[in-house]
Amino acid sequence: xxxxxxxxxxLRALDDAMTDDPSVIVMGEDVAVAGGPFKVTEGLLAxxxxxxxxxxxxxxxxxxxxxxxxxVCGLKPVVEMMFIEFIxxxxxxxxxxxxxxxxLSRGRLTTPLVVRASAGAGQGFGCQHSQMLDHWFRGTPGxxxxxxxxxxxxxxxxxxxxxxxxxxxxxxxxxxxAEREEYEFDRDYRIPLGxxxxxxxxxxxxxxxxxxxxxxxxxxxxxxxxNIEVIDLLTLWPWDRKTVMDSVARTGRLVTLEEAPAxxxxxxxxxxxxxxxxxxxxxAAPHRITLPDAxxxxxxxxxxxxxxxxxxxADQVAALVSTNKPPLPWWRNAA
Amino acid sequence: xxxxxxxxxxxxREALQDRLEQLTRMIEIRFVEDRIQKLFAEGHIRGSTHxxxxxxxxxxxxxxxxxxxxxxTCTYRGHGHALALGVTPEGVIGEICGRVIGCAGGxxxxxxxxxxxxxxxxxxxxxxxxxxxxxxxxxxxRARGKDRVAVSIFGDGSANIGAFHxxxxxxxxxxxxxxxxxxxNLYGEYTRIELSTPVEDxxxxxxxxxxxxxxxxxxxxxxVAEAMAVAVARARRGExxxxxxxxxxxxxxxxxxxxxxxxxxxxxxxxxxxxxxxxLADRLVSESILAPGGLDQLKAETxxxxxxxxxxxxxxxxxxxxxxxxxxxxxSAGGDQRWHFWSR
Numbered sequence: 286x287x288x289x290x291x292x293x294x295x296l297r298a299l300d301d302a303m304t305d306d307p308s309v310i311v312m313g314e315d316v317a318v319a320g321g322p323f324k325v326t327e328g329l330l331a332x333x334x335x336x337x338x339x340x341x342x343x344x345x346x347x348x349x350x351x352x353x354x355x356x357v358c359g360l361k362p363v364v365e366m367m368f369i370e371f372i373x374x375x376x377x378x379x380x381x382x383x384x385x386x387x388x389l390s391r392g393r394l395t396t397p398l399v400v401r402a403s404a405g406a407g408q409g410f411g412c413q414h415s416q417m418l419d420h421w422f423r424g425t426p427g428x429x430x431x432x433x434x435x436x437x438x439x440x441x442x443x444x445x446x447x448x449x450x451x452x453x454x455x456x457x458x459x460x461x462x463a464e465r466e467e468y469e470f471d472r473d474y475r476i477p478l479g480x481x482x483x484x485x486x487x488x489x490x491x492x493x494x495x496x497x498x499x500x501x502x503x504x505x506x507x508x509x510x511x512n513i514e515v516i517d518l519l520t521l522w523p524w525d526r527k528t529v530m531d532s533v534a535r536t537g538r539l540v541t542l543e544e545a546p547a548x549x550x551x552x553x554x555x556x557x558x559x560x561x562x563x564x565x566x567x568x569a570a571p572h573r574i575t576l577p578d579a580x581x582x583x584x585x586x587x588x589x590x591x592x593x594x595x596x597x598x599a600d601q602v603a604a605l606v607s608t609n610k611p612p613l614p615w616w617r618n619a620a
Numbered sequence: 621x622x623x624x625x626x627x628x629x630x631x632x633r634e635a636l637q638d639r640l641e642q643l644t645r646m647i648e649i650r651f652v653e654d655r656i657q658k659l660f661a662e663g664h665i666r667g668s669t670h671x672x673x674x675x676x677x678x679x680x681x682x683x684x685x686x687x688x689x690x691x692x693t694c695t696y697r698g699h700g701h702a703l704a705l706g707v708t709p710e711g712v713i714g715e716i717c718g719r720v721i722g723c724a725g726g727x728x729x730x731x732x733x734x735x736x737x738x739x740x741x742x743x744x745x746x747x748x749x750x751x752x753x754x755x756x757x758x759x760x761x762r763a764r765g766k767d768r769v770a771v772s773i774f775g776d777g778s779a780n781i782g783a784f785h786x787x788x789x790x791x792x793x794x795x796x797x798x799x800x801x802x803x804x805n806l807y808g809e810y811t812r813i814e815l816s817t818p819v820e821d822x823x824x825x826x827x828x829x830x831x832x833x834x835x836x837x838x839x840x841x842x843x844v845a846e847a848m849a850v851a852v853a854r855a856r857r858g859e860x861x862x863x864x865x866x867x868x869x870x871x872x873x874x875x876x877x878x879x880x881x882x883x884x885x886x887x888x889x890x891x892x893x894x895x896x897x898x899x900l901a902d903r904l905v906s907e908s909i910l911a912p913g914g915l916d917q918l919k920a921e922t923x924x925x926x927x928x929x930x931x932x933x934x935x936x937x938x939x940x941x942x943x944x945x946x947x948x949x950x951x952s953a954g955g956d957q958r959w960h961f962w963s964r
Contacts, residue, residue: 310763336763342793347786350752351759354770357741358691358760358961374782377746382753388947389728389742393959395950426948450950450958 286469292462294436294470295325295401298443299363301472303333306361309447312339312348313365322367323403323462349375349400353383356398361447366402368414369456376421383452384427399446403459404432405497405544406592410459412580417496420549422454423522429453429478431520432496435461436468438519441476449478458497458544481525483532487514489606490538492598493529493555495519498542504595511606521551526558533559537568538609540602542593547575547614569609574601577616590615629706629738636684636704639909640918642841643900645683646676647919649700650897651926652709653872656699656716656730660876664717664934669730672700674871677896678773678803679704681844686771686852688738689962691757693750694773696731697803697870698743701773706738709929719936726939727947736959748783750774751800755787758796758855766962769797769855777808779822788829788863797855799848800863803838805870810882826863838866839896842903 303309311329313321317340320327330338341348349372352362366372372379383396406415422430429451433439439457446453476482481493485503489511494502495518506513514532518524533539539559541552556571574593582588597615604612635641653671660669672679675697683704686692694701702712707723715722716730724734724742731745741757744750754772761768778784779802791798802822806813819825826833832854836847844866851862869891873880897915904910910918946952 308763310759342786342789344786344790346783347752347755347790350749350783350787351756351790354691354693354741354753354756354758355760355763356756357753358757359764360756360760362756377749378752381746382744382749386742387949389724389732390734390736390959391725391727391943391947392957393736394734394741395958429949 286467288465288467289436290462291436291439291464291466292323292325294439294468295443295457296327297470298440299326299329300332302444302447303329303337308359309361309363310337310339310355311363311365312341312352314341314343314367316340316365321365323459325462326365345371345375346378350378350382352398353378353386353396356396357386357394361397363399363401363447366400369402369404369418370413370416372400372402379452380422380425380428384425387451388427395450396452397450399453399455401443401455401457403462404456405458405460406581406588407460407497409583409585409588411583415581417456417544419456419521419551420545423551427452428522429520430456430522431478432456433458433461434496434499434517434519436466437474438476438517440470441474442519445475445478453478456496460497476519478520479523479525480520481516481518481528483514483528484517485513485515487512487536489513489536490540490602491516491529491532491536492540492542492602493518493552494542495521496544498544498593501593501595501598502542505598505602508595509599509603511603513602524555529555529559530563533563534566537566538605539567539571540605541573542598543573543575544592545575546578547573548578550575569605570611572601572605572611574598575614577614627708629708629735630688632708633683633688633706633738636680639904642680642684643897643904643910644918644922645680645704646841646897646900647922648709648926649676649679649703651923652703652712653699655926655930656713659713659717659930665730666718667729668875668877669716670697670875671872672697672870674891674896675803675805675838675868676700677841677844677900678838678866678868681841682771682773682801682848685845685848686769690768691739691741691754691770691961692773693741693754693770694743695747695750695775695778696743696745697775698733699730702733702735702740702743705735705740707733707735707740709926710932711735713930714933714936717933718938719933720939721933721936725943727943736961748774748778748781751778751783751787752790754798755791755796758791758798759794761797764962767856768962769799769852771799771801773801773803775808776802776804776806776813776817776822778802779825780816788826788831788861791861792829792831795858795860797858798861799851799855800861802863802865803868804865805868807870807874809874810878812882821865823863823865831860832862834862834864836864836866838868839894839899841896841900
């Protein structure tokens with residue numbers, strides 16, 4: 286099996302989608318001539334031409350909105366936000382315009398567009414280039430949100446998102462782009478939006494995660510004395526309640542591992558849903574492993590503490606499993 | 621509800637090529653706005669409304685200059701534009717009253733009127749939101765080999781938001797077939813333009829984006845249509861966008877709750893002397909299309925028609941509760957009956 290860079294899975298998904306469907310276009314800053322700052326659009330201009338692979342000015346509101354108009358009128362735009370924070374100046378077009386187009390026209394107008402963005406911490410980009418921000422989109426009815434976690438899920442989710450009739454946000458952990466992985470491309474491979482997968486079976490505890498935290502969870506599971514079942518949620522909205530529920534019914538314990546601030550992370554929804562619907566199946570209170578409610582620090586020493594490490598996750602999960610009581614997070618122990 | 625073919629949005633649009641119908645439609649817009657004000661006082665309307673009395677020539681001048689296949693984006697001051705483009709009075713009044721016969725089925729309200737059949741995307745409640753969307757519609761038209769233009773209608777208040785500048789720049793560098801129409805009615809919400817904008821004419825801003833900037837008497841429907849025709853032809857020839865500034869005036873305040881006491885004394889009276897309905901009526905009399913005194917009769921007939929539409933709306937049902945969840949996404953119960961632009 287060939288080893289590829291994970292960023293090549295993005296490129297391959299875009300290339301295949303554009304080849305399969307002439308209405309797919311790619312738009313964003315430096316995506317055409319330069320091939321993308323992360324090289325995920327390299328060669329698309331040569332293969333598909335300047336009317337379909339479009340360098341935009343640094344005008345997120347203009348090209349995000351243009352994607353909405355183009356989608357309503359029959360194209361399938363894939364918009365690149367170089368860093369997910371950049372969508373802040375264009376949020377209206379996604380959360381207020383695109384998300385309500387179907388609703389206001391009662392299904393006559395739809396916006397089949399994809400916003401894909403590099404996201405997340407771990408590389409020293411500082412507090413304005415390191416967030417996930419999935420909660421900005423999860424809170425908006427009419428949008429779907431998914432997070433990639435390896436080459437296969439990147440290809441499978443991106444292909445499904447481009448084929449979806451509604452607006453989808455795909456967050457791509459930037460830290461994974463330059464990782465190498467064995468993966469054989471299959472152009473028919475899709476991961477349906479809204480479906481989670483069990484990344485590792487286990488019996489003692491269900492550890493629900495997504496994105497770059499998937500590999501942290503898997504490493505923690507390998508190191509742990511507890512038998513951990515790892516679920517990669519893949520789509521954060523709408524999320525796969527059944528897969529999580531069934532797993533918790535087997536293990537009796539639920540932990541979420543989120544690259545998100547404690548106060549707004551997706552785990553709040555997962556934990557409350559499971560607590561309400563499967564209270565009787567739980568042997569212990571659910572537990573959330575998150576980031577603290579603070580901006581992402583720059584210094585390597587601080588960022589390494591800020592992001593959950595496999596050792597930290599293993600300790601937290603082991604503490605829950607052995608005592609059936611949720612442990613405190615590191616920042617509350619320290620205080 | 622049944623709408624006869626002659627009263628369909630598309631038929632109403634096509635009828636606008638007739639001179640007398642242009643005048644009738646302007647009167648209709650005025651009377652619908654008057655009736656909406658009254659319906660609010662009578663307790664039939666929730667939230668807010670933004671009336672466009674005084675700006676009827678802009679709406680009708682635009683609508684008669686573009687095809688139903690051309691795409692239009694517009695702000696929340698959109699009742700007049702919707703009516704001009706072809707949405708029926710029942711569709712507009714019904715929407716504003718939250719009834720199922722409304723053009724958005726009662727899901728949208730005053731600020732969200734829509735009719736894909738005549739190119740009208742949902743009017744947006746966010747200042748400037750329609751400009752980038754029009755750019756995208758124009759991109760799609762060109763990508764799909766269609767000779768279509770996108771028209772974005774917005775107010776002078778939109779000329780100070782980023783979306784205005786980003787969109788003009790974006791459309792210019794890609795030479796997109798867009799016509800940007802600024803209705804300069806002198807007020808952005810409650811604030812007069814000189815307090816918010818350092819130039820008197822919005823049109824001068826076109827120069828920064830290397831496109832024509834045109835100033836038009838927005839009270840004269842024929843001048844509006846003339847300027848539109850030039851810009852639309854240029855766009856269809858692939859020569860790029862145009863910014864047209866319509867000098868016009870809002871007879872009412874910003875929204876229902878605004879009595880517009882901030883206006884300088886005499887300003888409204890001066891504009892009322894150049895009422896767009898009177899300007900066109902006088903011209904049609906001089907062209908022998910309208911009999912002297914014919915305006916009064918036309919007004920009486922149109923007032924009756926608006927009353928009949930209002931009665932039909934007030935007789936009609938509220939939307940089913942199932943509508944709450946039916947149109948959130950493709951998997952919602954309402955399913956997908958997608959309008960395909962340029963497929964007919």
